[in-house]
Every structure is written in C-alpha cells, then in structure tokens.
Amino acid sequence: MSAPSLTTAPAGPFTVRLRLPWRRLRPVLLPLLFIAGCLAAWQVVANLNPQSRAVLSAPSDVIGVLNKNLPLLLPHLAATARETVAGFALAAIVGMVLGAALAQWRRVQQALLPHLVLFQIVPKIALAPLFIIWFGVGPESRLLFALFLAFFAIASATTAGLSATRPDALRLCASLTASPWQTFFAVRLPFAIPSIFAGLKMGMTMALIGDIVGEFVSGQEGLGYVVMFAAAGADAALTFAALTLLCALGLTVYGVVVLAEMAAERWYGAPFVSEGFHNRKDK
Amino acid sequence: MDTLAMGTILDPPEATAAARQFIQVRGARKVYASGDKSVEALSDVSFDVAKGEFVAILGPSGCGKSTLLMMCGGLEAVTAGVITIAGTPMTAPRASVGIMFQDPTLLPWKTVLQNVLFPARIQHLPEMEYRDRAQQLIDMVGLHGFENKRPHELSGGMRQRVAICRALLNDPDFLLMDEPFSALDAITRDEMNEVLLDIWRRYAKTALFVTHSIREAVLLADRVLMMTRRPATVVADIRIPFGRPRDMSVTEAPEFTRLCTQLRGMIERGTGQLDRRPGDGPILQPGRHGGEE
C-alpha cells in the first residue's frame, strides 16, 4: 500500500500504474480529495459527538433526508429554479440592451453610468421587503427582485465591455468606412463578449441570491424558505439537505452560463483574450 | 498589375501636374485642446506626393508624424489647411486609401484569410473574387499554408504580413503606414522591409510611410521628409538616389551609409540644413559636418 515514488499521491491501487496520468489528474483530484476529506471529518465529528450532530447534522443524515424527502423538496427546488432563471433571463435582456445603449450614446452614458455604478455599491439586498410591499408575497415578487439584483451587474459589464474596444480596431473600421452598425457587430460586440459573460455569470449568482433572500422575507415556497423553516425548527439534517440542493442548483445554472460562453467563443472562434487585448488599450 | 513603370516614379517632369500632385498637403495644422491649454502638434506642413511615389516621413518620437498620417487618411480633422488626394479634399476616410497601423490590429477571432478579407466584408465587395486576390497576397508575403491560422498562432512579423495583405486587398490607390514595424525586432524588421520592397517591385503604389528609423526610411523611400519636434513642421525634403527595383543590397553601398549619417546629423541638430524646395534637393555634401560619426 505504500507509494514511495509519489509523495503526494494517496496510497492504494492508484500509485504505480497511474503515475503519468496523476500529473494531469492532480488538479482535479486534489480538490475532490480535499472536499471528501472535509465531509469525512464532518462525519467523524458527528459520530463522536452527538451534541454537535444535533446542531451540525452529518453527511449520512443529510443523504438520508434527501432520500426520504426528495418528493417534498423537489417542488421547492423547481420554484427556486424557475424564479431564478426567469429573473436572470429578463435581467440579461434588459441589462444587455441598456448596456449597449449606454455604450452607444456618450451623453446617455454620462447621465446614467454613475447611477449604475452607485447601485452596484449600495446594499441592494435591503430592498427585498419593498418588493414584497409592491408585488406581494407570490413568485412574481421574488422573480422581479432577482431581476433587479442581476440587472446592474449585467448592464454595467456590457457597457464596460462595449466601451473598451481597442482604439486601433475602431480606427481600422473607420479607415475602411464601416458604418456604426458594421463596427458594432464586426468589432465591438466580439471584443465585448468576455466582459458581457463576466457580467452574466455575476448576474446569475445575484439572481439566485435575490430569489433566496426573497424567499427568506416572503416565506411561501422555495429552497430558501425550506432552509429558513428547517433552521427555525432546529432540523439540521433538513436544513443541510435543502442547502445541498441549493448548491447543486447554483452550480448548474452557473455551469449553463459557462457553457453558453464556450459556445459563443466557439462561434467566434476563440480565444478572446489573446495577445494584447487588455494591456494594449492604454496606448 | 505593374501599372506604373519605374520611369514615372523617378522622373516627375514627365508626369502630368495632376499625377505630380497626387497628394497635396497645404498649410496643414493641428491643435489639440488639453485642459485649459492648447497644444500645437503640427504647424504649417506643406508637401506634395506624386503618383507612385514612396515617401517616408522621418522624425523623432512624438513629433506628430502619426497625426499627419492620420489626417492624410481622413481619420483626424485638420485644424487649418487642406489635404487633398487625387484632387478631392480629405475630410473622411475613403475606401481607396489603405492604412497599416503600428499594431497589426488583427481581429483575434478571425483566421488569417478572414482578416485579410475583412475590408471586402465591410465594403460589401464580391467575396469570391476577392478570395482569390486574398490568397495571392497571402502567398506573396510568404504565408502560404497559414490561411486558417488565428493571429495568436502567428509571430509578430507574420501578423504584420497579414496586415499588409489586408491593406492591399482592395487595391488602394494610396497606402498609409504608421510605423508598421517599430514593434518588431531588428531581424524581423529587415525581413518586413524586404517584403515591402518586393511588393513595390510588383505594385508601385503611392505610399506615405512614417518611421523613426533612418535606415528604414533610406532603404524604402524615394523621398524622405524630415520633421522636427513639436510643433512639428517639415524641415527637409530629401530625394533618395537609389532606383527601383531595389533590394537589401543597397544597404551595403557606401552612399547608403553616408546618407544615413547625414540624416542622423540633421535630426540631432533639429533642423534641416538642406534645400527645402520639395522635389529637387541635391544630395548632401559629404564632409561638411565631418566631426560626426
């Protein structure tokens, strides 16, 4: 079972035969081992200490609850997913259109961009109760709050990306007598894609946060509501079960945006951030 | 393709007045407003370029050479004065003017061929026809086999070759080059100069070429305009006595070295001590400032 040749490799059937792949697998396996180790430590602590198990639950308990209560949890998962994704999609449309408008008209940008930046900084989360007052405790209210939170990140990233086209690329277009539309689609939009997707990724995270906080405040349905409800009832295993589903949801929706970004890069024939993309614009 | 015989280039008197004054710059001036002050970048620049002539603009860094070039391309407005090309004032960019920038400015998501064809796409030119031409140009600059590579897979010199092809795609009457090789290493730069000389052997285009390399200017140009520091003006107009077709072997001629030395001396003094009339400046008298290297 010993592995003298590989100090960092885990002992076991792994060692000798997989010596070369280990180099490549290392970046994937190390974090997975780390997470597995954390879970194992959690389980051990819970097994040794029943008091902490009551508060912190244990991975085995969480899996048990997930198994048993999945039919109950799934509708909540669906509600959260629906509102998050719908809120995000609307925020993406509105945010990208407004961001493009801001980038296109300098005066509009001068008038509105400072407000956009300001809204990025202030704790917008505090507006959650207002959305309940305005739109009730139903799903619309949470959807709109998710939209509201996601919008600013997407709009300002779109504006930033579209405004940061390399000046020499713009000069090239001008010298070729390109129309503003041609310049937009041929040069400015492709150059802005990394920035727009950075905004979309941020926006997706914000939409989910918005929906969860909306669920905290309105308390009707959704995984955020389950977390709150279970925590209030001191049901640690159920709390963690709902949190697990939320994590899975968060990673999935984020993954979808990453896939869309990869598709866009393929379409344009990536890589976007090639030589001199960022460090040359100061010229 | 070989539209112009060598004689036309080197023998202006035989050309018509219109061809002799293909590009006319008259009293061009540029003032930038910065803060509460205004900075005069160019003051009263005048010169002519004949059709088919390759003119290099030589001067210290930041003297406003690039500004002058951008004004000739219609990319910057003149504060005062007039620039006309083929008789019409240059107020906006034209499709018949090709421009090369210091940076190759290739679109990173397009292949070499797509980058070369970019002007055709913007100007709605028939793609199929220009595809062949693009391929010819790519072959000519020695990039055969790289058509489907993307810019990040190319070296700096190769990228600049692609930029040359792009500038030549729609067969412009007039080519503007803004220090196109200044970011390249010396060896690559020599290679690029050879590529340019080769191109001029085939298509004798009218060209304005901005550089701060004396050697490059003497090697490539038919005439060199010397500019001073800010506010920049043209202080000397020097005819280069080498004929065409030309190749790197001229750099070995003693006259080449002598010319370079004298031009360097002029830059150091900051004035042109030569005949200022455009067109007919005799070559310098060697030895007058013999103390300089």
Next chain:
Amino acid sequence: MTGSRREQLLSIGLPVATAVVLAALWQAAVSLTDIREIMLPAPTAMVAKLNANLPTLLEAALVTGREALAAFALAVVAGFIVAAASSSSQLLRETIYPAIIALQLIPKVALAPLFVVILGIEAEARITFAALLSFFPVLISTASGLSNTDPNAMRLCRSLRASAWQSFWSVRVPFALPHFFYGMRISSTMAVTGVVIAEFISAKQGLGFAILSASAVSKTATVFAAIAVLCALGLGLYGAVAALERLAARWYRG
C-alpha cells in the same frame, strides 16, 4: 479649451440632473395620481420621515455599521492570511483553490439561518455570517494578485538571494496591492449586505430590522428612509476603502 471644461461640467452635471429630474417626476407622479403612500411615498414624505426618525435610524445605523465593520475587518485579515498561505505552496493552492472557487459560485446567502441556529441571535452570528460573505472576494483577488507577480521581479529577488519572507513583503505584496484593494472594495459591500440579511432573519435592532419591521406594518416611507441611511452607510465604508486605496497607490507609485 472651453470644450474640455464643458465636458467636465457635463460629466458631473448630467448625472445630477438625471437624479433631480427622476426625483421630480417621482414627486409629480405621486402628487398627481392617487398612488397610495403605502405603495410609493413621495420623495418629500421620505425626507420628512428621515428627519423625524433620524435619531432612531442613526442608532440602528450604529449597530449595523459596527457589526459590518467588525465582519469586514475579520474578512480582510482572514482573506489575506489564507491567500498568502495558499499562494506559498503549490499543493495548498491546488487543493484549496478550486474548492474556494466552487464555494464562490454557490449561494452562501442561504447559510444565514444556519448561523442563527448555531451561533444564536446575537451579534456574533451576524458578524460571522457577514464575514463569511465578504471573506471570499478578498481571498480570491488577493490570491490572484499574489500569484501574478512580475516574473522578472521574482527573478531579481532570487538573484539577490532574498529570503521568501523578504520577497513576499517587498515584491509580491506591493504587486498584489491593486488586487487586494479591489477585493476589499467588493468585500465592503458584501459585509453590509451580510449584516442586513442576518438582521432580516434574527435581529431585534439594526437597519435591516428597521426595514423589515417597518415594511411589515406598511410604513413604506420609513422603509425608504432606512434604506437611504443604509445606502449612506454602505457608500461610507466603500468610500473609506477607496480612499485607503488611493493613499496606498500614492505610496507605492512614489
């Protein structure tokens, strides 16, 4: 000459004018139509409420501000230390970093009720939760700053036989400062956000509690007034970080 001054004026004047026009439209809409004050109070009503409740609101702001500041300080110190540790060893970096990125993607906000269950409804729970939220931005941007030192500077250090400790403090940290401050700016917003969310869930005082309790009895003008104070608080913390960043930039650019 006058052109650039005009631009300067416009870049300040246009946003201010936009804000004034929007406020005026809002005021007009409220007074001309019969929107109930519960739905949308007029700006003047909000200012009046702000004036009337200022002492209570400031007291609440003090509570929230203290907790946010404590959480922020904790997050910055912890984030810097973990970033320094993880950038010092490749094994640590490869092990921890992907897990941290994954944690960054999942909605940590949902953990708020758990903190209340485990740590109770006192300030510690809110501070710990807010610190957790604001810890990640500092950690991630500092780590990326520390691992992006100019390789030539590192070579210089090696040629001078500088110790790891010396090259860390005299080269890698200064190079990472812009990243560090960028992370701090984001963290300052997250700290306030975290405290407010925790107050929504558990508190009996603070601005989050004020907002939630006023909204529960439909005192919308008070909600707006409290949000305004909270925004001022958030901007204050953010501005302090930005000012600190300027100071540091001046020091290290000379």
